[in-house]
Amino acid sequence: KDPYLVYAKIAAILHPPASLKTGIHPKASVADHAIVPASCEIAAGAVVDNSVVLGERVYVGPNCYLGIGTAVGEDTRLMANVTLYHGVQVGARCLIHSATVVGSDGFGNARNADGSWTKVPQMGSVQIGDDVELGSGCTIDRGAMGDTVIANGARLDNQVHVAHNVQIGDHSLIIGQVGLAGSAHLGKWVIVAGQVGINGHRTLGDGVQVGGGSRVFDDIPAGSEVFGVPAHDKKTAIR
Numbered sequence: 001k002d003p004y005l006v007y008a009k010i011a012a013i014l015h016p017p018a019s020l021k022t023g024i025h026p027k028a029s030v031a032d033h034a035i036v037p038a039s040c041e042i043a044a045g046a047v048v049d050n051s052v053v054l055g056e057r058v059y060v061g062p063n064c065y066l067g068i069g070t071a072v073g074e075d076t077r078l079m080a081n082v083t084l085y086h087g088v089q090v091g092a093r094c095l096i097h098s099a100t101v102v103g104s105d106g107f108g109n110a111r112n113a114d115g116s117w118t119k120v121p122q123m124g125s126v127q128i129g130d131d132v133e134l135g136s137g138c139t140i141d142r143g144a145m146g147d148t149v150i151a152n153g154a155r156l157d158n159q160v161h162v163a164h165n166v167q168i169g170d171h172s173l174i175i176g177q178v179g180l181a182g183s184a185h186l187g188k189w190v191i192v193a194g195q196v197g198i199n200g201h202r203t204l205g206d207g208v209q210v211g212g213g214s215r216v217f218d219d220i221p222a223g224s225e226v227f228g229v230p231a232h233d234k235k236t237a238i239r
Helices: 003-014 234-238
Strands: 101-104 109-111 117-119 126-128 139-141 148-150 225-227
Touching (some): 101 126, 126 139, 139 148, 225 234
Parallel strands (some): 101 139
């Protein structure tokens, strides 16, 4: 009935992830106060800072950086050059691909009377649930006050930007080059196709599907399929 799903399950059995070479590489740097179980692998060039807590069987790839107070759940894999800023929380069985940055500052700037800018401190963090996959080159900003949240089972393709305080619901799918502006809220099972832009403080209900290249300027009710600039009912837009 669903050959693609069957193929995926068979392929996963025939091509499992590479086995861990447990231990800490001599060229890695692990702080004395980090918690790293013996079942983990820390590759060459990785830096694991103070108060980091890793679950069992975590893989930290070459040249990764895990900032102070980060936590990573069991069986999660961080591929080469992943950066987790201080205080970031990553769940179990996640996969984060190379060059992705989680917890960088959100873009907050207040204008002074002379036209110059004062940086707004970004005091929140990032919470990533279980079974999440982040593609290569994604940027997930920390919250301005509360946290940016990517919920269980979400999938982000390469080069997705998630701004501060965005909420992405369970099992949502975000395809490449999507930009989510600050405080956008996506429900569960949302699908956003490539090169979509979503305005800040917009809410997309559960099950919403947004066609490629669309621009979302308004809230979208649950179950809607939208397309276009501005995004509106897909059938109407195509007609």
